[in-house]
Amino acid sequence: MQNKSQYVILAVVSLLFLGGPLLSQTTNSLGTFTPYSLFGVGDIVRAGSPVNIAMGGIGQSLRDHRYINFVNPASSTARDPLSFMLDFGVESNNLYHTSSSAKSAYNTFNMSHIVFSFPLLENAAMMGGFMPYSHVGYKFEEKEQDPVFVGEVGDVAYLRYGEGSVNQLFLGAAYAINKNFSVGVQGIYYFGTINRNSDVRFNSSSLHNSIRTNYHTVMESFTGKFGLQYEGKASGRSVVSAGASLMLSSNLKGSLTQLAATSLEGVGIDTVVLSVRSGTHLSIPTELAVGVSFSRKYFSESNLNKWMIGFDYTRQDWSNANFALTPGVDFSPTVKNSYMLGFELTPDILNYNSAYKRWTYRGGIYYEQSYVRLNGQQVSSAGLTLGVALPVFRWSNAVNFTVDMGQRGSVSNQLIRERYVIFQASFSLYDIWFRKMKYE
Secondary structure, eight states, rough: HHHHHHHHHHHHHHHHHHHHHHHHHHHOOOOOGGGGGSSSEEEOOOOHHHHTTTTOOOOOSOOOOTTTTSGGGGGGGGGGEEEEEEEEEEEEHHHHEOOOSOOOEEEEEEEEEEEEEEEEEEEEEEEEEEEEOOOOOOEEEEOOOOOHHHHHHHHEEEEEEEEEEEEEEEEEEEEEEESEEEEEEEEEEEEEEEEEEEEEEEEOSSOOOOOOOOOOOEEEEEEEEEEEEEEEEEEETEEEEEEEEOOOEEEEEEEEEEEEEEEEEEEEEEEEEEEEOOSSSSSSSSSEEEEEEEEEEEETTTOEEEEEEEEEEEEEEOTTTTOOTTTTTTTEEEEEEEEEEEEEEOOOOTTTTOOOHHHHHHHEEEEEEEEEEETTEEEEEEEEEEEEEEOOTTTTEEEEEEEEEEEOSSSSTTTTTTEEEEEEEEEEEEEEEEOOOSSO
């Protein structure tokens, strides 16, 4: 049975890592649908698995041997030294937009992450995986309102739409210096494409050419991330933990292709401009994150939490980052700040007579000031998160469910209010691979 579980996990990893590029070339789906992804690298994905997201997104100080915490590279030492761990998840994003003149709704469905972890030595472990860093997905349409212009040429529509993603592959290692301190390092490879389009369509005139402008960005880059964690006893079964991570900045290398074309019904398409140049005019700045948590164990020498509460803060200064210009929009990048507070509670993990008491319940809140400043106002978001982990069989296998409910922006200052409900599910697989049998 143990060998079969190993083959299943290897098959999943191979399919997702080797088959991923092939799937991405034949699948055309939006990772998000929000007007705030119009700028820069788009809408930044909140880091972490449903375990983290359910607690508001905390993870800098989180050390739990049952789950992979890829928010802090140093956390992979919190594990059974004989185990192989795998976690993969999906999410459904439901968005509702309201402006001063219109309303809209859109739903997306994506794979959220896949990560794995295995030991190197008794005090060292590796962790790697894949998850998106940001998504681009938006569509605006506006009709010409000038009565004189409409009277001369008829129905004219202005469209602006885009799609794409910046993804990240990461691989790192961590080492426990002693029973209290762990350090970790992680290499990150960014890659992806972003398409941004701007059209002028003459819908009721056969005498005017419609115009399409497309900017196609292909990017890739490498960067690094460093992590540190401390865990020590406060008193009895109480434990205090602290953590910090630093992700280095990165200029996204690649190419930018600009295409401008005109089209006339019944005639065809005529390319006016086609240029390819190196450089993407995009970058990702340094990110600093710190966190602290307080937990109570079931036993004084146990890794199992009875309950835990934690707080994280993340800062990322985008004000000097490279951004492509957005004509006609009063946009300027600024400092991104995130504040997260979360908790978890397992009533009685040793009670095999009641499944509900063995479940782990999680909750959290967060407030984020995004890097987007429009019309002189920084766009912020706030939300409430809830989650539950259902243990399956043994070795800490679990199914995790999370719901994230929040709001971003407002209808004031010509902005758009975005309300969202995000459902996530992940599967945490835990198996003992490195056990040496005494008898064959």
